[in-house]
Amino acid sequence: MTISESPKLNDKEERKLLKHSSEKVEVYNIIDQKYISPCANACPAGINIPGFLALIARGENLDAYKVMRRNNPLSSICGRVCPHPCEDQCRRAELDKENAVNICVLKSYAADKVMKSDGLNEDCLPSTRKSVGIIGAGPAGLTCAYFLRRLGHDVTMYESNPVPGGMATVGIPEYRLPMKVILWEIGLIEKLGVKILTNTTVGRDISFKEVQSKHEAVFLSTGLPKGNYIGIEGEHAIEVYQAVDFLKDLKLAIYNNTKLPEVGERVVVVGGGNVAVDAVRSAKRLGAKELTLVCLEQREEMPAWDHEIAACVDEDIGINNGWGPEAILTDKENHVRKIVFKQCTEVFDNSGRFSPQYCEDINIEYEADTIIMAIGQSPDVSYLKEIKGLNWFRKDRWLSVEPHTQKTSLSGVFAGGDLIKPGLMIEAIGHGRTAAQSIDMYLGGTGRLYTKDDVTIPLPPLDPRNWSTKRQYVDEIPERERDTTFKEVSLGLSDKSGQMETTRCIGCAIMQIDRDRCIGCGTCIKTCPIQAISFDINMIHYVFGDYKIRKAVVDTRLCECCGMCLSECPVNAISTINWSDELYFEEIAKFAGDGN
Numbered sequence: 211m212t213i214s215e216s217p218k219l220n221d222k223e224e225r226k227l228l229k230h231s232s233e234k235v236e237v238y239n240i241i242d243q244k245y246i247s248p249c250a251n252a253c254p255a256g257i258n259i260p261g262f263l264a265l266i267a268r269g270e271n272l273d274a275y276k277v278m279r280r281n282n283p284l285s286s287i288c289g290r291v292c293p294h295p296c297e298d299q300c301r302r303a304e305l306d307k308e309n310a311v312n313i314c315v316l317k318s319y320a321a322d323k324v325m326k327s328d329g330l331n332e333d334c335l336p337s338t339r340k341s342v343g344i345i346g347a348g349p350a351g352l353t354c355a356y357f358l359r360r361l362g363h364d365v366t367m368y369e370s371n372p373v374p375g376g377m378a379t380v381g382i383p384e385y386r387l388p389m390k391v392i393l394w395e396i397g398l399i400e401k402l403g404v405k406i407l408t409n410t411t412v413g414r415d416i417s418f419k420e421v422q423s424k425h426e427a428v429f430l431s432t433g434l435p436k437g438n439y440i441g442i443e444g445e446h447a448i449e450v451y452q453a454v455d456f457l458k459d460l461k462l463a464i465y466n467n468t469k470l471p472e473v474g475e476r477v478v479v480v481g482g483g484n485v486a487v488d489a490v491r492s493a494k495r496l497g498a499k500e501l502t503l504v505c506l507e508q509r510e511e512m513p514a515w516d517h518e519i520a521a522c523v524d525e526d527i528g529i530n531n532g533w534g535p536e537a538i539l540t541d542k543e544n545h546v547r548k549i550v551f552k553q554c555t556e557v558f559d560n561s562g563r564f565s566p567q568y569c570e571d572i573n574i575e576y577e578a579d580t581i582i583m584a585i586g587q588s589p590d591v592s593y594l595k596e597i598k599g600l601n602w603f604r605k606d607r608w609l610s611v612e613p614h615t616q617k618t619s620l621s622g623v624f625a626g627g628d629l630i631k632p633g634l635m636i637e638a639i640g641h642g643r644t645a646a647q648s649i650d651m652y653l654g655g656t657g658r659l660y661t662k663d664d665v666t667i668p669l670p671p672l673d674p675r676n677w678s679t680k681r682q683y684v685d686e687i688p689e690r691e692r693d694t695t696f697k698e699v700s701l702g703l704s705d706k707s708g709q710m711e712t713t714r715c716i717g718c719a720i721m722q723i724d725r726d727r728c729i730g731c732g733t734c735i736k737t738c739p740i741q742a743i744s745f746d747i748n749m750i751h752y753v754f755g756d757y758k759i760r761k762a763v764v765d766t767r768l769c770e771c772c773g774m775c776l777s778e779c780p781v782n783a784i785s786t787i788n789w790s791d792e793l794y795f796e797e798i799a800k801f802a803g804d805g806n
Contacts, residue, residue, distance in 0.1 A: 249296040249313060254640040255282045259296055259313055260715065261667040266316055267712035271323035272330065273665040278317060279332075280661040282639050283356040284349055286325065286395050287378055289318025290387050290700070292636050293515055301773075302716055309681045311715050312703075319708045325394050334402055335362035335660050340653045343368065343425035345412050345593075348376020349635050350627030351431035352396060353642025354649070355404045360660045361650055365404045368421065370411040372462065376433050377628075378635060380458040383488050384696040385495070389465045413593030422622075427649045430594075430609065430618070430625040431642065434587035434632060444538030445583065449474065449546040453481065453489040453584035460492055464696055474579030475499040478549050480535050481584030482512040487519065489582045490527055495696055502528045502576060504535075506554045506566050521699075524689055533574060534566060538581060550575045589629050616645035624649055679714050682707040716773040721764045727783035730760040734775035734784060743775060 249259045258277055265274035278285035292314050297303075300310035324330055340363050344351045347369035355365045373379050375392045400406060412418055412432075422428055437452030439445055456471060463470045477498040479490040482505030490503045503522065505512060508531045512519060522529060533551035541547055553572040559565040589607060594600060601610040601619040609625045611617060616624045626641025643659070651657040685701040692699060703711065723734075723743075735743045745760040762783075776784045 248299040248301060249311075252299040253281075253296045254634065254637045255643060256640070257281045257285075257296075258667070262320065263311070263313070263316065263712045263715045264668050265665070266320050267709065267715075268668060269709070271320040272327070273663075274320040275324045275330065276663040276665050277667065278320070280663070281643060282636070283353055283399060284378075284395055284635075284639060285317050286321030286391055287349070287387065288636055288639070289314055289316075289321055290391070291378070291382055292317075293634060295634075295636075302714055309714075312681055312683070312711050315682075315684055315700075315703055316708065316711060319703045321395075322702060325391070330398060332360065332398070332402060333662070334360050337364070338362040338653065338655070340364065340427075341366070341425045342427045342429065342649060342653075343421045344429045344431065345418075345421065346376060346430065346432035346627070346629075347371075347374035347396075347406055347408075348431055348433045348627060348638065349378055350433075350629075350638040350642040350645070351376070351429060352399055353639045354429050354431070354626070354646045355642075356399045356402070357643055357646035357659050357661075358649060359399070359402045359404050361646070361655060362660075363650070363653065366425070367404065367406045368410045368412050368416065369406060369408045370435075371458075372409050373465065374406045374408060376431075377435070377454075380461045381454060381485070381488075382461075383457065383492050384461060384464050385491070385692070385699050386488070388698050389461070411593075418593050418597060427622045427624065427652055429616075429642075429645050429649065430623065430629055431627040431638070432589060432591070432593075432629050434628045435590050436588045437583060438586040438588055439583075440535070440585060442535055442537055444540050444546070444549075447538055447540045447544050447546050447581075449579060450538060450581045450583065453479070453485045453582050454587055456489055456582055457485070457492065460496075470496060472496070473498050476576070476578045477501050477580045477582065478576050478578045479503045479582045479584060480549075481505055481586075482507045482514060482531075483584065484514045484518055485587070486582075486584035487514045487522055489584050491521065491525060492696075493580070493582065494525060494527060494693060498580070502530060504530045504533050504551055504576075506532070506534050506557050508532055508557075511557055525692060530574075534568060535583075535585075536573065539575075546578055546581055548575050548577050549581055587628075587632075591629075614644065615648040616641055617648060622652065624652075679710060681714070682711040721773075721775060721784055723762050723764060724783045724785070725761045727781050728761045729781055729783075730762065731780065732762070733778050733780060734762050737774050737778045739774065 247260050250256060253259065258280065262274040262277040265271070265277060275285065282288060294314040296313050297310040300313070303310040338361070342358050342363050342365050344355050344365060344367045347367045351367060352374070355367055359365050367374065371380055373393070374396050378387065379389065379392050410416065412421060435454065437454045444450070459471050473493045473496050475498060477490070477493045477500070479486050479493070479502070481503070486503055486505065490501055494501055507513070509519070509529070512531070519529070532554050534554045536550045536552045538546060539548040539550065551574050553569040554566050555569050556567040557564065591607070591609070597620070599620045600623075602608065603610055609618060609630050611625050611630050616626045618625050624645045626645050627638035630641070631637070647657040647659060682703060684703055686699050687695075687697060687701065730745065732745070735745070742765050743762050744765065746763045747760045
């Protein structure tokens with residue numbers, strides 16, 4: 211069964227399928243996730259989360275990392291910076307609020323073990339003699355390159371920065387995402403034979419049409435490299451920096467061991483997102499004495515992640531909410547003196563769209579000698595300005611693609627990542643994986659990715675005695691040491707904590723009942739909160755009459771995998787299914803009703 215042949219669902223089934231999805235997407239796009247856990251449903255890359263947790267629990271970290279790479283070749287990077295929508299759907303939190311399994315940290319835990327051992331080896335299918343050009347070596351492009359290369363296609367990447375990785379490499383501070391982690395994981399992709407041409411800007415060093423002529427297909431993933439300007443007085447003054455440029459210069463200076471960017475003692479950062487937080491925390495490490503982050507949004511509206519905002523508080527960085535920049539005042543030599551803000555009374559309109567309203571009569575001002583603007587980023591699509599046949603939206607800034615295929619309106623050209631939709635890194639990785647499937651089909655392949663490894667996924671280590679264990683958190687370097695170092699703040703999980711955290715998983719894969727063990731007592735039926743279990747009654751003919759046999763069965767259309775039946779069964783007849791790829795597709799076929 212193919213996705214396009216997926217069965218039509220009634221309203222009730224559709225609601226159930228969408229319940230644990232991170233995005234309200236078309237049902238046919240998640241039909242193949244019906245039989246896996248809510249955390250995997252919520253992952254934009256579709257990683258088999260229960261599978262890699264079960265392997266970590268057994269100490270098989272290399273195998274756990276291989277399972278992650280079936281869907282995400284940048285798992286170590288994501289383990290440090292992903293906002294983990296999977297944890298928002300973790301049913302463990304339903305048993306103990308605010309205590310979801312620490313899935314994201316466990317990714318980096320297993321990946322770090324593999325990085326230290328350097329024990330990963332992967333192979334590729336024989337060469338197809340087909341070539342793909344990828345413009346932009348960020349998360350979407352790298353993911354696409356990885357899967358295409360494993361399928362046997364030749365892949366060349368064109369990257370304008372001196373190092374690959376896009377904004378993941380040059381835009382995320384060293385204390386959050388060390389360069390050695392990024393380059394190790396990218397190195398595994400290069401090891402397969404992917405060619406990455408750094409310091410190569412399409413549109414300057416090579417034209418887009420030349421790239422097209424060299425390859426049978428092209429994937430565009432150039433991200434958001436430009437900071438936004440808003441047209442206020444003084445925004446081009448000497449000490450005014452775009453956060454994206456400031457962070458890039460800083461990260462490359464650390465990597466190259468060259469002179470770090472300089473900031474003054476009084477730094478004001480404008481913006482309320484993660485980039486703004488990264489900029490102000492970085493400025494503190496560069497020696498700034500007075501730091502303030504000023505943004506339009508109220509604290510609860512800020513797009514920055516809660517733990518990043520909390521880090522600002524921990525590092526004594528002031529946050530002033532509800533103000534928008536009005537002007538930057540300079541001296542005669544165009545050096546910064548002050549920045550003036552006006553009160554923001556409302557950030558979003560009634561429909562939830564960004565539409566700030568101001569009270570022009572209420573102002574505040576800060577004396578400053580460095581100002582960092584973090585008010586959004588834009589794509590640089592100048593290399594496409596002469597290309598006809600591409601569809602755009604939002605004033606020709608964002609590229610339109612076909613949903614679920616990443617196809618653009620130009621034959622043989624695909625796109626993904628922030629170039630089409632600003633979002634999470636894990637979403638860009640999902641775009642890259644989808645694009646690889648579409649490109650393979652465009653080149654004459656089946657679209658089924660080659661993710662072969664030698665891993666057998668065990669059942670999760672289900673033990674209700676461990677379910678009362680509290681969430682394990684990473685250790686961090688002391689706050690007093692952070693002001694002067696760009697060392698990674700997180701120290702990761704210890705071996706003991708890592709193993710303990712995996713045992714907290716309650717195994718939310720679909721339940722199965724061993725009919726040979728089942729004694730028909732009905733305990734599971736009484737326990738199930740949504741009546742997903744019932745009796746299957748068969749009549750057995752004996753010499754002295756018919757005998758009624760009853761066995762419990764799970765309705766997989768209703769089961770929400772809470773695990774309550776498993777914990778109550780007196781004969782241990784209930785378990786979760788071991789989700790091999792073969793079984794996975796078998797169950798999809800059953801759901802479709804074709805049985806093949």
